[in-house]
Amino acid sequence: MRNALCEMLDxxxxxxxxxxxRDVVAAVSRAGGFGVYGGLxxxxxxxxxxxxxxxxxxxxxPYGADLVFPQKLEAAPDAAQDSLRNRIPQGHRDFxxxxxxxxxxxxxxxxxxxxxxxxxHSHAGALLEVAFRHPIRLIANALGMxxxxxxxxxxxxxxxxxxxxxxxxxAVRQAEAGVDVIVAQGTEAGGHCGEVSTLVLVPExxxxxxxxxxxxxxxxxGGIVDGRQMAGMxxxxxxGAWTGSVWLATTESEVSQxxxxxxxxxxxxxxxxxxxRTGKPSRQLRSxxxxxxxxxxxxxxxxxxxxxxxxxxxxxxxxxxxxRGSEKAKALVTYYVGxxxxxxxxxxxxxxxxxxxxSEFADAVGELEAxxx
Amino acid sequence: MRNALCEMLDxxxxxxxxxxxRDVVAAVSRAGGFGVYGGLxxxxxxxxxxxxxxxxxxxxxPYGADLVFPQKLEAAPDAAQDSLRNRIPQGHRDFxxxxxxxxxxxxxxxxxxxxxxxxxHSHAGALLEVAFRHPIRLIANALGMxxxxxxxxxxxxxxxxxxxxxxxxxAVRQAEAGVDVIVAQGTEAGGHCGEVSTLVLVPExxxxxxxxxxxxxxxxxGGIVDGRQMAGMxxxxxxGAWTGSVWLATTESEVSQxxxxxxxxxxxxxxxxxxxRTGKPSRQLRSxxxxxxxxxxxxxxxxxxxxxxxxxxxxxxxxxxxxRGSEKAKALVTYYVGxxxxxxxxxxxxxxxxxxxxSEFADAVGELEAxxx
Numbered sequence: 165m166r167n168a169l170c171e172m173l174d175x176x177x178x179x180x181x182x183x184x185x186r187d188v189v190a191a192v193s194r195a196g197g198f199g200v201y202g203g204l205x206x207x208x209x210x211x212x213x214x215x216x217x218x219x220x221x222x223x224x225x226p227y228g229a230d231l232v233f234p235q236k237l238e239a240a241p242d243a244a245q246d247s248l249r250n251r252i253p254q255g256h257r258d259f260x261x262x263x264x265x266x267x268x269x270x271x272x273x274x275x276x277x278x279x280x281x282x283x284x285h286s287h288a289g290a291l292l293e294v295a296f297r298h299p300i301r302l303i304a305n306a307l308g309m310x311x312x313x314x315x316x317x318x319x320x321x322x323x324x325x326x327x328x329x330x331x332x333x334x335a336v337r338q339a340e341a342g343v344d345v346i347v348a349q350g351t352e353a354g355g356h357c358g359e360v361s362t363l364v365l366v367p368e369x370x371x372x373x374x375x376x377x378x379x380x381x382x383x384x385x386g387g388i389v390d391g392r393q394m395a396g397m398x399x400x401x402x403x404g405a406w407t408g409s410v411w412l413a414t415t416e417s418e419v420s421q422x423x424x425x426x427x428x429x430x431x432x433x434x435x436x437x438x439x440x441r442t443g444k445p446s447r448q449l450r451s452x453x454x455x456x457x458x459x460x461x462x463x464x465x466x467x468x469x470x471x472x473x474x475x476x477x478x479x480x481x482x483x484x485x486x487x488r489g490s491e492k493a494k495a496l497v498t499y500y501v502g503x504x505x506x507x508x509x510x511x512x513x514x515x516x517x518x519x520x521x522x523s524e525f526a527d528a529v530g531e532l533e534a535x536x537x
Numbered sequence: 538m539r540n541a542l543c544e545m546l547d548x549x550x551x552x553x554x555x556x557x558x559r560d561v562v563a564a565v566s567r568a569g570g571f572g573v574y575g576g577l578x579x580x581x582x583x584x585x586x587x588x589x590x591x592x593x594x595x596x597x598x599p600y601g602a603d604l605v606f607p608q609k610l611e612a613a614p615d616a617a618q619d620s621l622r623n624r625i626p627q628g629h630r631d632f633x634x635x636x637x638x639x640x641x642x643x644x645x646x647x648x649x650x651x652x653x654x655x656x657x658h659s660h661a662g663a664l665l666e667v668a669f670r671h672p673i674r675l676i677a678n679a680l681g682m683x684x685x686x687x688x689x690x691x692x693x694x695x696x697x698x699x700x701x702x703x704x705x706x707x708a709v710r711q712a713e714a715g716v717d718v719i720v721a722q723g724t725e726a727g728g729h730c731g732e733v734s735t736l737v738l739v740p741e742x743x744x745x746x747x748x749x750x751x752x753x754x755x756x757x758x759g760g761i762v763d764g765r766q767m768a769g770m771x772x773x774x775x776x777g778a779w780t781g782s783v784w785l786a787t788t789e790s791e792v793s794q795x796x797x798x799x800x801x802x803x804x805x806x807x808x809x810x811x812x813x814r815t816g817k818p819s820r821q822l823r824s825x826x827x828x829x830x831x832x833x834x835x836x837x838x839x840x841x842x843x844x845x846x847x848x849x850x851x852x853x854x855x856x857x858x859x860x861r862g863s864e865k866a867k868a869l870v871t872y873y874v875g876x877x878x879x880x881x882x883x884x885x886x887x888x889x890x891x892x893x894x895x896s897e898f899a900d901a902v903g904e905l906e907a908x909x910x
Contacts, residue, residue, distance in 0.1 A: 165909055331806055352734040360805040361725040361734040364760040364876040368805055371880065387737040396769035398908065399901040432733040432741055433704055503737040507744065528772040529909050535771065536538055536902050
């Protein structure tokens with residue numbers, strides 16, 4: 165398959181796999197797709213290790229990296245941690261401790277809060293420097309506008325920039341800022357997402373970009389877990405598919421066995437778009453965590469990054485207890501996942517997922533051809 | 538184009554147009570699609586008039602009808618109206634009067650409530666009898682499960698039954714009840730809708746039906762306003778597209794000029810899935826109506842049919858005042874519409890919309906073929 169995006173990135177099949185798991189990234193690129201390593205939780209040292217591993221295992225095939233380069237958030241270098249912690253009300257801490265108690269999960273009293281993620285420009289800059297020391301072929305900005313510094317640095321290294329958007333207006337703004345590849349992510353996507361569905365957002369973004377004179381290719385994201393859906397989105401005009409959830413259900417992925425089992429059992433109605441994980445609306449597998457935050461008398465979730473500081477350690481504890489066999493803790497386990505989880509009914513290798521996408525894509529195109537004669 | 542559904546209904550292009558406007562129904566069927574007349578608000582006499590008009594204007598092409606045949610609701614023959622009215626709290630009546638006052642809309646004090654829709658079996662039966670006196674080729678049930686009486690009556694007349702579903706589970710239940718055509722309607726659809734997006738729901742419904750041994754064709758509904766999207770959904774495996782919003786933006790449609798203008802101006806983010814119109818979640822164009830019901834201190838919307846009894850007369854008043862030129866009233870005007878409204882940028886004839894769908898469909902398939910070589 166050849167389109168402008170395949171040429172730009174030297175790939176055969178425009179299936180983009182966002183993953184925090186280096187094995188998935190390398191396997192997808194080796195199989196003819198394009199792995200994108202999500203490094204936003206890494207230290208610069210960790211990122212160096214992960215990308216070096218990918219370089220050694222990707223057989224020279226192209227891959228990319230996804231980092232956060234914040235435009236507004238300046239929070240959380242070391243000095244700021246204490247002041248952030250102090251902004252988390254005792255009532256919220258007690259509420260989370262109560263949720264854990266209700267699930268028979270022990271929780272240390274001394275330090276129940278997470279470190280805030282380091283969203284400083286200096287940290288982001290250090291990560292970018294690491295990334296550009298490796299042969300990445302695409303750099304994506306995980307949240308909000310790609311700032312000028314990031315785009316300049318990418319230009320200097322000859323690497324195209326991708327950005328995720330949830331509205332046509334944001335797509336035009338990103339293209340105007342110099343972004344090369346627009347990922348139009350619908351509300352059915354796992355993680356932070358807007359309210360417009362992929363089926364509507366993709367053509368709306370394409371129309372708005374072309375009307376504004378921008379030729380940037382548009383990837384469809386949100387809900388896509390098979391090659392038929394990918395073909396469908398490309399029939400609409402997408403240059404390829406950007407996927408996430410489907411890679412969590414692979415033998416290689418980083419998620420726990422508990423979450424893997426939950427994914428296979430879930431229907432598309434078992435996700436929820438909620439603020440109780442990070443403070444911004446993000447789609448996750450519904451669990452008793454969300455029930456608790458939605459119950460009468462629950463506190464309002466805090467903003468970003470305070471809610472994550474509160475939520476992540478508690479959810480990590482739940483995951484550990486669940487993997488040790490606690491049924492109560494299993495009910496609490498959750499993670500980012502899109503509505504496409506309803507289509508996942510087993511665990512495959514990442515390479516097999518790419519092969520299945522390819523054959524499903526070919527079937528879909530063949531049947532459409534047969535239909536129109 | 539030929540598939541099993543096209544054969545079943547003797548149509549050339551499996552584009553289904555749900556409309557309350559007889560002109561749209563006839564125009565779509567004449568142009569090679571399949572018009573479905575939404576008769577749920579009609580008296581039997583009105584339905585007779587509308588279907589006779591369609592018979593006289595459809596050039597012998599096939600068309601269908603969509604009615605409500607309620608399974609649970611037994612409410613609202615004449616005798617029940619008073620008791621329903623008495624269940625609407627004074628606080629809710631005052632709240633709605635206040636909304637209208639805030640928009641400078643006069644509202645009669647003597648009878649501010651609507652008649653409840655007649656959802657009795659005898660009324661539904663009378664409508665069905667009218668419908669089956671006409672050469673309809675499909676009968677659809679607008680809400681919930683198609684009850685056995687409806688399916689038996691359709692069988693006796695040799696007419697296939699269609700039903701709208703928002704989940705895979707409901708699709709299997711409908712097929713088990715004997716429904717012949719499943720309309721998988723995503724959350725982006727106008728009107729009553731679930732939470733799962735069309736892109737995920739269509740393959741999930743297909744998978745669940747086939748796993749349960751049902752061969753019923755599946756139509757994709759929700760967000761589809763052009764032929765590229767239709768091709769995309771058919772690549773995924775849908776047998777065709779079921780559409781609604783796009784027909785509101787036609788020269789023939791029943792909506793007011795105010796609403797027509799609002800549709801052309803709207804983006805996909807200007808819809809809301811809210812209970813403040815009918816008591817059940819339905820997608821509408823966001824207006825000051827929704828803002829008022831979501832504001833702090835607003836009462837909780839009532840259930841079905843009480844909320845409609847309260848909302849419809851008020852919104853009709855707003856529409857009338859808006860069409861007389863009141864800017865304040867315009868802000869209040871709303872109607873059912875899906876997220877696809879963001880893709881609509883002008884008013885066309887219904888026949889032109891069908892022609893555009895066909896050429897967009899052909900373009901999409903052609904480009905996909907070229908892509909894979």
